[in-house]
Amino acid sequence: MKSQTMRDAFFDRLYELALSDRRIMVVAADMGAPSLDKFRRDLAQQFINIGIAEEAMVTVAVGLALSGKKVYTYAIMPFATLRCFEALKVNVSLMNVPVTIVGVGAGFSYDDSGPTHHATEDLSVMRVLPNFVIYNPSDSFLAARCADMSYNLSVPCYVRLDRKVLPTVRTKAFDIAAGYRIISSAKDGYLLATGNMVHQAVKIAGILSKKSIDVGVIDIFRIKPINEEILVDISSKVAWLATLEEHLLAGGFGSSVAEVLVDRRISTPLKRIGLAEKYYYEYGGRGYIRSVCHLTPEIVAMEIRKWLRD
Amino acid sequence: MDKIDYLVDKAARMRKLVMEMCIRAGTGHVTSSFSCVELLVALYHGRVLRYDAHSPSWPRRDRFILSKGQASPILYAVLADCGFFPKSWLRSFCQAGGKFGVHLQHDVPGVEITTGSLGYGLGIGAGMALAARLNRELYLTYVLLGDGECHEGSVWEAAMFAGHHQLNNLVAIVDRNWLCATDFTENCMRLNPLHKKWASFGWDVVCINGHSFPEILSAFSGLDSRQRNRPLAVIANTVKGRGVDFMENQPLWHGIAPEKEEARHALCRLKKQQKNLI
Structure with missing residues (x-):
């Protein structure tokens, strides 16, 4: 393509x-x-x-x-x-x-x-x-x-x-009406990502797999209404979930996932990864800005490992 | 009864109806409604608007948007009087289980859009007028704005759009009662020269006495022939609270209904006016 x-x-x-x-x-x-x-x-x-x-x-x-x-x-x-x-x-x-x-x-x-x-x-x-x-x-x-x-x-x-040309995500056939696609399955945990962060999630999963953490990636491209059934389903299959967004955490994608889990009485641990409540006067490319706000794959992988240890 | 007498009588009845609605509810924008009574009566009873009260969504109807949605009581009264819905609905204005409240709702038969947040009606009307042109439909779109509403930047975005696209099937009517909620428009942010502003945005402009039926009907005549190639702004000079002397031109009467003794006085004056007409 x-x-x-x-x-x-x-x-x-x-x-x-x-x-x-x-x-x-x-x-x-x-x-x-x-x-x-x-x-x-x-x-x-x-x-x-x-x-x-x-x-x-x-x-x-x-x-x-x-x-x-x-x-x-x-x-x-x-x-x-x-x-x-x-x-x-x-x-x-x-x-x-x-x-x-x-x-x-x-x-x-x-x-x-x-x-x-x-x-x-x-x-x-x-x-x-x-x-x-x-x-x-x-x-x-x-x-x-x-x-x-x-x-x-x-x-x-x-x-x-997104404004940038992003690579095409490789996946198996999926039902677009479901609002998500499973990029990779796993036994330990899932990264739920949206938009441009899906590509970062694939890299993060690769880093974590080298540390013997088996992580799957799900691309949630319909944020509203979010597909609650897939969240319920994967919550019962793995030990933890993490959401990933290039967006403020307050009220964002991770919040919408958390709302579903809370309302469904699901206690699977959830880590929301995104932006703190601040603005970034940073330049020098998206990669650099992400490094400043702790959203590069290496930093996120480290953060997840620390969270899992804690 | 000739046409003008008929309209004057109708306006008196509508004022009384609005006052009764608002007194019963203990709320409602009486004075904002009263400044545009003649304008609405002329549009609906003066053979200006094409509509079918039994088929509110009739595709060939003229579109009327009350952008100053706080004047909903007068539009509701006129629509009920025209048969869009039962007059009994007016009695439950702002009541539990009622069909509508202080600001205009799009789900009421005959109402095109929800308004209440000011500054949006003209843009929507411009979209409707453009759609009519693109679809080769003959309906006209009328938008009634408050003059205080003209403080909103979105009004001028829409005015610029309509002027640029020469929407000669669009009519903006400005209810120039010289008041916004708390003060006179010229005290808080000057609008004058208002007619020059509209003209400079590419509109034809006429200024009229907004309580004079002959002047109102004259301003709306000949629009179907599309003789102009610009949208038309009708600046209607009016008096806020017109019809009840102690409420006229008084900022403090914005958004409230009279109570007790004042309510009796107001109704008494309106009844007298109606009687004098008869």
Whole structure:
């Protein structure tokens, strides 16, 4: 499979859908992409660049959707969500209007841009909005499938896309409707990862296996509604679980897993790994930023071993 | 009874209905409703809006968005009067088990969207107007905003969008009652020259007396022919609390209903006005 950004994989697939369904419209807040150039060129009536106006992006999208269009908004992630959060609450979530919010730049994707462009809080707030389905794909294959899945929804949807070209995750065939895929099975513990951290999880599992710790990796790409059954199932099969996210721990992916375990009275030990409550004015590449915030595979593997010893 | 007399009579009845609703509930934005009574009565009873009360989702209906959702009592009263839902629903305004409360709800027949958080109606209306153009549909979209609501930046994002796309099937009506919740608009953040602001965003603008039916109907006439190539802003100068002298133009009457003696006085005045008309 050719290397492609998630953004281009998503919009290439959406373009194919839009050719046959002229109801599909993209409302972008001054964002471009090679894949969006095709929309501008071939489907001019289905693409609006609304400028740097995220609240208008949401409200115009809702007006279009209430008039029969299938609408996708598109912006850098903090602006697609946090900037217009209350507009999303009142006009999308509350009225249950099927608009898909596409954000690009998960986690530290914009590694040269500083914390204004980091998306490390969006998940915590977006997942509390009723009616929303949230996808957080880990590679371009899943990003393209997110275009299909969001197209088939009749409720609001939020899709978190990484900005970088990430390698394609190799796995056996899986049921995409389940919202997760098992990358590797194990007997000791599982790393539950989402988005870009799935690739880190595979590396962490490799490091731990050299220390005779048998760790499996599960990619959870639908964060809401999370598949509770797989969490219940694996909890009974291993001694511990750990979640991994390039996002604040408060209210994030790990929290959503913890909520399921608590509510289901599951006492399997859970370690949440993510970001502390702070911002990072760090540059020099994503790898460097991760080293500063203790998210590199080596540091995480060490942290898990320490946690297991304690 | 000629058309204007009919509308004046209807406005008096609506004011009384709203007052009764709010007194019964002990809450509700009476004064915000009263500044736009004539505007709503003209839209629904003056043959301006196309609608079918028995089929609220009729695809060819004109869209009306009450963006200043705190004025829900007057819209609910008008919708009930038009037959969108039973008038008995008005009696349970803000009551346990009632169908609606202080701010506008999209699940009430005849209501297009939920409002109450200000500044969103115009953007949604612009989306509806654009969809009509793309789908080659003939309906018009009207959005009624408060003037205090025009402090919201999102109003101007939407106004810029509509002006840029020359949405000549979109009408913004600004209920220019000169008050927001706690003070006069010009004291907290000046809006004037409001008509020039709208014009500079690419809109045609007309300024009218928002309590004069001839002026209101004149502003809305000829819109179907799409003679203009810009959206239309109607700045309707109004009086907040219009109809009850001691509530008129008083910031402290925002968002509350009169009680006890004041409630009796208010109702008495409204009944007298109705009687005088008869």
